Amino acid sequence: MKKYASLGLTCLTLLTLVACTSKSEETKASSSAKTSQKATKSTSKATSSSQNTDASEDSHSDQSSSTGLSDAADNSSGSTAVNNGTYYSVTGKYGDEIIIVNKRHPLPASYTPGENPTALAAFQQLQADMMAQGFSISYGYSGFRSYETQTQLYQDYVARDGQSAADRYSARPGYSEHQTGLAFDLTDAAGNLLEEPQASAWLRDNAHHYGFVVRYLPEKESVTGYMPESWHVRYIGQEATDIYQSGLTLEEYYGVDGGDYAQ
Ligand SMILES: [Zn+2]
Numbered sequence: 001m002k003k004y005a006s007l008g009l010t011c012l013t014l015l016t017l018v019a020c021t022s023k024s025e026e027t028k029a030s031s032s033a034k035t036s037q038k039a040t041k042s043t044s045k046a047t048s049s050s051q052n053t054d055a056s057e058d059s060h061s062d063q064s065s066s067t068g069l070s071d072a073a074d075n076s077s078g079s080t081a082v083n084n085g086t087y088y089s090v091t092g093k094y095g096d097e098i099i100i101v102n103k104r105h106p107l108p109a110s111y112t113p114g115e116n117p118t119a120l121a122a123f124q125q126l127q128a129d130m131m132a133q134g135f136s137i138s139y140g141y142s143g144f145r146s147y148e149t150q151t152q153l154y155q156d157y158v159a160r161d162g163q164s165a166a167d168r169y170s171a172r173p174g175y176s177e178h179q180t181g182l183a184f185d186l187t188d189a190a191g192n193l194l195e196e197p198q199a200s201a202w203l204r205d206n207a208h209h210y211g212f213v214v215r216y217l218p219e220k221e222s223v224t225g226y227m228p229e230s231w232h233v234r235y236i237g238q239e240a241t242d243i244y245q246s247g248l249t250l251e252e253y254y255g256v257d258g259g260d261y262a263q
Helices: 002-006 025-029 037-049 117-132 147-161 163-169 197-210 240-246 250-254
Strands: 088-091 097-100 137-142 183-188 212-216 229-235
Touching (some): 097 250, 117 137, 117 229, 212 240, 240 250
Antiparallel strands (some): 088 097, 183 229
């Protein structure tokens, strides 16, 4: 990760992050204990009304039973992801195992890897570099989230807003990328999910230097299954740069199924 980190200043492209400005906060709320309390609060607020749903992984939970990994995400649709009995993955161009989690590729309730130390170190360097550049970033973040945590969050959202509304912004349990320990949500200095345009733009264009990709891109909801989230980064490693340069989502880049839940 150090390699990636060193490049952090380059800011080439300016893909706009239009979408990023949605409601992010809810998502975060659910996050792990690490997330600041502030973030949490804001999160919940955002949820209901809004706009779309960013829900992505930040708050997943749901009903599905833990069992069915295989069922839920079958490869029938042409996905190249392989299930090893616990999770789905593909092999990257540099030989790394890339875990795939989306609405078609769930994780079992028993999968509780915690935060990946390599990813966490890279994320902390990313935070520090953004702060050093003057962006309004806090050290609060939402990282690993267990199946149980997601379940509670999701249930709370359903109780508050109803399931159909909750499904728009909160992921069901087992479907959150946060359960991999490889996903992190950045928060701003006020403790809310990062949405500030300039910081979001910088993140989108530079996260790959740290081994991350901004996972939920604007105008890719039909592919990722989630509304854009300017604050959510997923650790990939070296290949993050290839993915970033391709302009594709993780699903498109690796040719795996995505979009909405199968059922
Ligand atoms: Zn997230």
